[in-house]
Amino acid sequence: MSGARRELVVELGARRYPIRIGAGLLADAAHWRDALPGRHALVVSDEHVAPLYLDRVAAGLRNRSFSSLVLPAGEAHKSLDSAAKIFAALAELQASRDACVIALGGGVIGDLAGFAAACWMRGIAFVQMPTTLLAMVDSSVGGKTGVDLPQGKNLVGAFHQPRAVIADTATLATLPDRELRAGFAEVVKYGALGDAEFFAWLEQHADALLARDAEKLAEAISRCCTQKAGIVARDETERGERALLNFGHTFGHALETVCGYGRLLHGEGVAIGMCLAARLSARTGMSADADTVRLRDLLTRFGLPTAIPAGTDADALLAAMRLDKKNASGRLRLILWRGVGRAEIAENVDEAAIRAVLTA
Numbered sequence: 239m240s241g242a243r244r245e246l247v248v249e250l251g252a253r254r255y256p257i258r259i260g261a262g263l264l265a266d267a268a269h270w271r272d273a274l275p276g277r278h279a280l281v282v283s284d285e286h287v288a289p290l291y292l293d294r295v296a297a298g299l300r301n302r303s304f305s306s307l308v309l310p311a312g313e314a315h316k317s318l319d320s321a322a323k324i325f326a327a328l329a330e331l332q333a334s335r336d337a338c339v340i341a342l343g344g345g346v347i348g349d350l351a352g353f354a355a356a357c358w359m360r361g362i363a364f365v366q367m368p369t370t371l372l373a374m375v376d377s378s379v380g381g382k383t384g385v386d387l388p389q390g391k392n393l394v395g396a397f398h399q400p401r402a403v404i405a406d407t408a409t410l411a412t413l414p415d416r417e418l419r420a421g422f423a424e425v426v427k428y429g430a431l432g433d434a435e436f437f438a439w440l441e442q443h444a445d446a447l448l449a450r451d452a453e454k455l456a457e458a459i460s461r462c463c464t465q466k467a468g469i470v471a472r473d474e475t476e477r478g479e480r481a482l483l484n485f486g487h488t489f490g491h492a493l494e495t496v497c498g499y500g501r502l503l504h505g506e507g508v509a510i511g512m513c514l515a516a517r518l519s520a521r522t523g524m525s526a527d528a529d530t531v532r533l534r535d536l537l538t539r540f541g542l543p544t545a546i547p548a549g550t551d552a553d554a555l556l557a558a559m560r561l562d563k564k565n566a567s568g569r570l571r572l573i574l575w576r577g578v579g580r581a582e583i584a585e586n587v588d589e590a591a592i593r594a595v596l597t598a
């Protein structure tokens with residue numbers, strides 16, 4: 239993958255940080271070494287990513303005391319057990335408060351390593367090096383870190399911003415097709431929630447994007463990151479607008495929890511969840527059916543599922559949704575929409591209407 243390099247900034251005052259996007263960034267340490275403080279660095283990666291890309295990062299860490307930890311891949315390992323392994327590796331490295339964690343991998347590694355960095359000695363620096371489309375457009379930006387519990391996704395976590403996000407788009411060449419498609423769910427989300435023009439651009443370029451056209455992918459990543467960086471700068475800890483980024487996620491997380499972590503990929507859960515949110519919006523008169531169809535058609539073009547897997551228990555889904563972090567005072571709070579590009583927070587959503595959509 240070739241093409242121009244792009245740089246955006248998440249404007250958070252003294253904690254502002256760059257998002258660098260381009261092919262070949264990992265091997266070019268001049269683009270990220272400045273973001274690493276201190277003498278010690280721990281690179282956290284997983285068993286699929288490490289054999290492919292760890293060498294490139296390690297080469298840039300010469301003259302520094304560093305070690306690496308390679309964890310098993312997949313959502314089932316975004317756990318407190320894995321966090322404990324990272325703490326043990328930091329202790330082994332004798333990492334002090336000026337040490338740094340580098341997260342090299344997809345959203346699972348990013349969330350996990352970021353969480354460990356947030357906890358170690360009450361917070362040390364970390365750098366995100368996302369290697370999946372989903373992580374490049376979403377999870378690596380914005381400082382949400384955490385782990386799953388058997389009871390629900392991301393129930394334990396912290397807000398902890400990275401020092402930099404280094405998105406080497408060349409790494410997408412090795413990403414399995416199913417993982418690439420899952421990433422497009424989050425890409426579509428940005429158009430769906432707040433940018434109708436981007437949604438139309440995706441409709442126009444879906445085939446090129448699926449064929450991994452380098453320029454189009456870089457443009458999509460940069461447009462998503464621009465939108466997310468703006469939202470995070472305005473609402474870092476999700477007191478308002480940032481909740482819109484969860485369009486489809488309350489349903490999606492419940493599906494992931496109920497179906498079993500790893501069976502349904504996060505992006506697949508989000509794709510189904512967005513369709514359910516659109517159907518619920520149409521049912522309550524907020525949006526037109528034509529918008530639901532448009533969303534479903536675009537997700538289908540990206541090869542994503544749009545309906546709940548057969549046999550999924552609606553009561554179990556509702557129970558998982560009640561544990562969602564967006565709920566307040568026992569009332570269900572969801573992100574619904576008024577049509578493409580116009581998501582909004584809906585308070586106190588009627589459970590009967592949700593159940594009807596889950597069982598339709």
Ligand SMILES: NC(=O)c1ccc[n+]([C@@H]2O[C@H](COP(=O)([O-])OP(=O)(O)OC[C@H]3O[C@@H](n4cnc5c(N)ncnc54)[C@H](O)[C@@H]3O)[C@@H](O)[C@H]2O)c1
Nearest residue numbers: 286311312344345346369370372373377382409412413504
């Ligand atoms: N923090 C946030 O704001 C936020 C936002 C969205 C999603 N998330 C989280 O992100 C996670 C999902 O992330 P994901 O979809 O990246 O999944 P993932 O981290 O599990 O990666 C997907 C798979 O692809 C492999 N892989 C990664 N990069 C590769 C590459 N370049 N080549 C070959 N294989 C590669 C991984 O080993 C893994 O098997 C979920 O836990 C979700 O909750 C967090």
